Amino acid sequence: MKRPLQPIDSRSIPELVTTELRRSIVSGDLAPGETFSLRKIAAMLDVSFIPVREAVRNLEGEGLVITRPGRSACVAPLHLEDLQGIYRLRRNLEPDLAARSSVQITDAALDRLQAQAEDFGHERHTIQTVYDAHHAFHAALLAPAATAWDMRVLNSLWRAAERYIRIGFSKLDPDPQDKSRRQHAHEGLIDTFRRRDPEAVSEAVLVHLTRNEAAALRALADEPGATGT
Known part of the structure; x- marks a missing residue:
């Protein structure tokens, strides 16, 4: 044998x-x-x-x-134009996926994500401790409409952005208001999904991405090793 x-x-x-x-x-x-x-x-x-x-x-x-x-x-080095390119691609993908997901995702799934969003504001969290959960939150929102290839592309973009986001947003953690803003921003996304209005969901996700990009670029503007504008 x-x-x-x-x-x-x-x-x-x-x-x-x-x-x-x-x-x-x-x-x-x-x-x-x-x-x-x-x-x-x-x-x-x-x-x-x-x-x-x-x-x-x-x-x-x-x-x-x-x-x-x-x-x-x-x-x-951190190249800020790379971060802008990543977000440009995300804005072309995520709002459309979110719009289609908003009429497929279940109320039970939204309830689970609501609880996660509430936890994002907990005082114990920094961007380092919440990042993986934040990644999973957005993946779950888009999953009902996403193909395997959609998720491969998005995971690649999310990984490419990870260093910029972790380094940039970690600078905001000393301000306790940023934790509550993080919580309320994601609760707002859930509220919009519950309306089952694809156009409103697409716009909400677009605004969410644009605000995050702008905050990351501001936070990284004076970071040693960051280049570009």
């Missing part, structure tokens, strides 16, 4: 290193433009050099890292 396949870990060491480096970059712990040694990273993570090199290549493909000759790399 042939030997059966053996179970393997669902995530390899390079994947784990990629995840940890990505977390450090999108949170700003590794700052835009900062140079780092691959060997020092390997020592900090207690892994060999090879998975770190592979992780850096993965992150270079995501536009987060720039490799350099030798054994060093640097965190890609």
Whole structure:
């Protein structure tokens, strides 16, 4: 009898290193433009050099890292025109998906999302703790009308924007009013969805995206390593 396949870990060491480096970059712990040694990273993570090199290549493909000759790399600078391009694409996709979703999504789903929106204003949250939930919130709003390809494209755009949003909006957290504004903005989206008016929903999502882009650009205007206008 042939030997059966053996179970393997669902995530390899390079994947784990990629995840940890990505977390450090999108949170700003590794700052835009900062140079780092691959060997020092390997020592900090207690892994060999090879998975770190592979992780850096993965992150270079995501536009987060720039490799350099030798054994060093640097965190890609923030290009604000890239953020504007991401939001331009989002404005072409999300309002239309939201309009179509608004007549398909169930009341039960909206009730669940209402509870999530209320939690966004909790004092314990920063942009770092709420980002993943915020991502899931918008995905759930659009899911009834979205195809698998729609979600692939949107997830790519959301990931590309993640570093800009986390770094930019983290600057707003010292103002307690920003937490309540975050809550009320998302509760307002739910209220508009409950009206089952596709045109109103499309406009509400467009306004939501435009305001978020403007806030992120303001927050990042003086960020070291940010370029463009």
